[in-house]
Amino acid sequence: MADKGGATPATYSPSPTTGRKKPPLLKEDWIRPDGRGFHQCRPALLDMHRFLSDSKCSRIDGALLIGGSAKRHLGPVSTRITSGVHGSVQPDIDFFRTGAVNAASGSAYAEIGNTKVIVSVFGPRESKKAMIYSDIGRLNCNVSFTTFATPVRGQGSDHKEYSTMLHKALEGAIILETFPKTTVDVFALVLESSGSHTSRCLGFGKRSQLEIMLCEALLLIDSMFLCNVPLQEVIASDNISECVSGDLPVVISCASLALADAGIMMYDLVASVSVSCFSKNLVIDPILEEENCQDGSLMITCMPSRYEITQLTVTGEWSTPKINEGMQLCLDACAKLAKIMRSCLKEAASDSQE
Amino acid sequence: MEKEIRGIQLPLSQTQKVRLKKALELLQSLSLKVNVDASVVVADTITVDHEDGVLKGHGTADLNGEVVATICGVVERVNKLVYVRALRSRYKPEVGDIVIGRVVEVAQKRWRLEINYCQDAVLMLSSMNMPDGVQRRRTAVDELNMRCIFEENDVVCAEVRGFQHDGLHLQARSRKYGKLTRGQLLTVSPYLVKRQKQHFHHLEEFGIDLILGCNGFIWVGEHIEATDDMVEDQVNQSDPQVLLPGKNSVSLEEQEKSYTTLETRKYICRAANAIRVLSTLGFNITLEIIKGIIDLSLSMNLDIHDMLGSEFCVLVAEKEAERRSSNKKKR
Numbered sequence: 164m165a166d167k168g169g170a171t172p173a174t175y176s177p178s179p180t181t182g183r184k185k186p187p188l189l190k191e192d193w194i195r196p197d198g199r200g201f202h203q204c205r206p207a208l209l210d211m212h213r214f215l216s217d218s219k220c221s222r223i224d225g226a227l228l229i230g231g232s233a234k235r236h237l238g239p240v241s242t243r244i245t246s247g248v249h250g251s252v253q254p255d256i257d258f259f260r261t262g263a264v265n266a267a268s269g270s271a272y273a274e275i276g277n278t279k280v281i282v283s284v285f286g287p288r289e290s291k292k293a294m295i296y297s298d299i300g301r302l303n304c305n306v307s308f309t310t311f312a313t314p315v316r317g318q319g320s321d322h323k324e325y326s327t328m329l330h331k332a333l334e335g336a337i338i339l340e341t342f343p344k345t346t347v348d349v350f351a352l353v354l355e356s357s358g359s360h361t362s363r364c365l366g367f368g369k370r371s372q373l374e375i376m377l378c379e380a381l382l383l384i385d386s387m388f389l390c391n392v393p394l395q396e397v398i399a400s401d402n403i404s405e406c407v408s409g410d411l412p413v414v415i416s417c418a419s420l421a422l423a424d425a426g427i428m429m430y431d432l433v434a435s436v437s438v439s440c441f442s443k444n445l446v447i448d449p450i451l452e453e454e455n456c457q458d459g460s461l462m463i464t465c466m467p468s469r470y471e472i473t474q475l476t477v478t479g480e481w482s483t484p485k486i487n488e489g490m491q492l493c494l495d496a497c498a499k500l501a502k503i504m505r506s507c508l509k510e511a512a513s514d515s516q517e
Numbered sequence: 518m519e520k521e522i523r524g525i526q527l528p529l530s531q532t533q534k535v536r537l538k539k540a541l542e543l544l545q546s547l548s549l550k551v552n553v554d555a556s557v558v559v560a561d562t563i564t565v566d567h568e569d570g571v572l573k574g575h576g577t578a579d580l581n582g583e584v585v586a587t588i589c590g591v592v593e594r595v596n597k598l599v600y601v602r603a604l605r606s607r608y609k610p611e612v613g614d615i616v617i618g619r620v621v622e623v624a625q626k627r628w629r630l631e632i633n634y635c636q637d638a639v640l641m642l643s644s645m646n647m648p649d650g651v652q653r654r655r656t657a658v659d660e661l662n663m664r665c666i667f668e669e670n671d672v673v674c675a676e677v678r679g680f681q682h683d684g685l686h687l688q689a690r691s692r693k694y695g696k697l698t699r700g701q702l703l704t705v706s707p708y709l710v711k712r713q714k715q716h717f718h719h720l721e722e723f724g725i726d727l728i729l730g731c732n733g734f735i736w737v738g739e740h741i742e743a744t745d746d747m748v749e750d751q752v753n754q755s756d757p758q759v760l761l762p763g764k765n766s767v768s769l770e771e772q773e774k775s776y777t778t779l780e781t782r783k784y785i786c787r788a789a790n791a792i793r794v795l796s797t798l799g800f801n802i803t804l805e806i807i808k809g810i811i812d813l814s815l816s817m818n819l820d821i822h823d824m825l826g827s828e829f830c831v832l833v834a835e836k837e838a839e840r841r842s843s844n845k846k847k848r
Contacts, residue, residue: 268607286635287607287635288636289635289636289637338578338587342635344636345635345636423559423588423589424589426588426589426590426603426605426606426607427588428576428587428588429559429560429588430578430587431559431560432558432559432560466560468560468580468585469560469580505558505561508558508559508589509556512556512558512589512590512591512604513556
């Protein structure tokens with residue numbers, strides 16, 4: 164993976180960043196297209212008719228984190244709410260529902276902003292690939308897009324890298340020993356995508372610096388537990404040329420809901436949130452336009468009750484304090500998202516008690 | 518606020534929705550009071566008295582000394598054992614269960630059946646009665662003739678024999694087990710069929726057979742007497758060596774005799790629709806309830822296809838609520 168600055172051949176230097184809209188973001192008073200504050204996620208609701216206001220993320224004081232191990236306890240989660248008075252613009256509505264697909268063992272449908280995802284879980288069941296005896300189960304993930312998912316109607320593609328990322332995010336949370344010799348299949352279908360584009364990682368020459376920053380960030384994580392993700396894999400995820408978009412976090416959260424619905428044993432629900440960085444500001448839960456002009460993105464998939472991260476994906480240009488702040492924002496948002504997912508499951512459970 | 522019940526996808530008019538809701542609420546109030554606190558979601562802490570030693574059962578895990586749920590379900594406590602019971606669990610086979618399966622593969626000396634479980638079940642050739650009824654060692658010729666007994670996609674009824682190293686084993690050593698013909702196979706959720714003393718039912722007034730498989734597969738078919746098969750086969754077969762699969766040497770007269778009458782077929786469809794309605798509503802499937810629904814539909818002179826409509830569904834729910842409340846009052 165070593166790509167030192169001096170040894171890169173000329174052909175690898177990134178193309179000049181033409182076509183990227185820089186100016187609007189450098190202004191301090193930039194307003195996000197949907198009227199949210201910088202640290203506001205698209206709010207999550209249980210159903211279309213109610214609006215919970217506790218999904219706004221609180222701004223964590225950076226001073227808590229720099230210099231010393233991060234405090235485990237993030238502080239009271241719901242009290243510190245930023246100025247986030249909505250204008251007349253109706254914020255995007257979230258929607259989670261389980262039991263969407265009758266034929267599957269478990270399924271979930273999630274709508275966060277414009278992203279609509281349906282995930283169905285089959286299993287545990289036999290598969291031809293799993294005929295070899297193994298004392299742990301297999302997890303098989305597949306993420307595909309419908310042809311009408313993107314604004315420009317294209318070929319519905321089967322994203323292999325999303326499938327791998329989904330697999331990595333989920334495998335840390337599922338207790339594989341409970342279904343030996345069998346396979347659990349997770350099929351995610353993105354019905355409408357709010358953003359998926361390719362962007363090159365900035366500054367290949369600056370890679371070593373990025374590595375340093377990543378290592379510092381990982382030292383921070385040292386006080387938490389990084390489960391099942393070897394260090395090399397974390398750094399390698401910087402290599403991906405496709406930016407983590409607004410879709411994958413939704414897909415991951417929805418998939419964990421579907422797994423819980425199917426009755427597969429898990430250590431905890433998995434919630435995932437992404438954050439974008441624009442030179443000075445951090446924007447949580449970015450949408451497509453914001454992603455197009457971002458400097459870097461960070462996606463965290465974590466298990467809130469255990470305070471463990473299953474997957475961490477960093478791309479682009481980050482400075483150490485920014486990455487610390489971004490991580491804390493993400494973790495806070497994940498905790499809130501997990502609470503909402505939990506209440507969705509509880510409702511579904513109480514409905515079906517007969 | 519619309520509370521959608523999982524699986525009920527019928528177009529209900531406003532009044533029907535109200536009636537259905539009332540009936541379901543009545544049923545809920547009649548059922549044993551389940552503590553709302555008892556339902557847990559993944560990674561919820563289970564309140565446990567740490568003074569007594571506690572046994573962590575199925576569906577629980579240990580996290581920093583606390584008992585945490587790993588699945589969504591209801592917490593059950595039995596003395597010192599704490600476990601989480603899932604609400605919609607998969608079929609869990611037990612020895613002696615009657616199951617119905619579909620043949621997926623004909624393998625060496627065995628058939629593989631799909632029975633709505635994690636793995637495919639195995640029915641060994643030696644666990645099957647031979648067509649000629651003689652108890653003997655299975656030879657290579659028998660192995661070659663396996664396809665004459667069951668082929669792919671045949672529906673087979675069998676009993677769970679046990680768990681072996683290579684999976685779940687079944688046996689079909691009795692007359693009442695074996696290939697099922699002339700009927701319909703229905704799939705419902707496994708937890709709707711509770712284990713009872715009798716799973717084979719014969720509805721005389723309709724002339725149909727009803728087999729409630731514990732794995733959620735239910736067979737409704739014409740009543741077949743399991744007696745003469747063996748004798749007839751011996752008479753018919755002149756050359757017992759290599760049989761051609763599929764050519765059962767059924768003559769024209771026999772085919773006429775084996776014609777299922779329209780009446781019987783109608784009853785089969787009625788029973789099947791009754792089971793479908795029960796499955797949609799999520800009620801337990803037992804013989805009395807099925808009989809009650811068939812009688813209800815006959816008394817109303819309902820067309821068979823109307824049984825799947827929303828009106829009948831609501832009626833069934835109301836009738837079930839009535840029946841349960843009257844049962845409770847009797848006690």
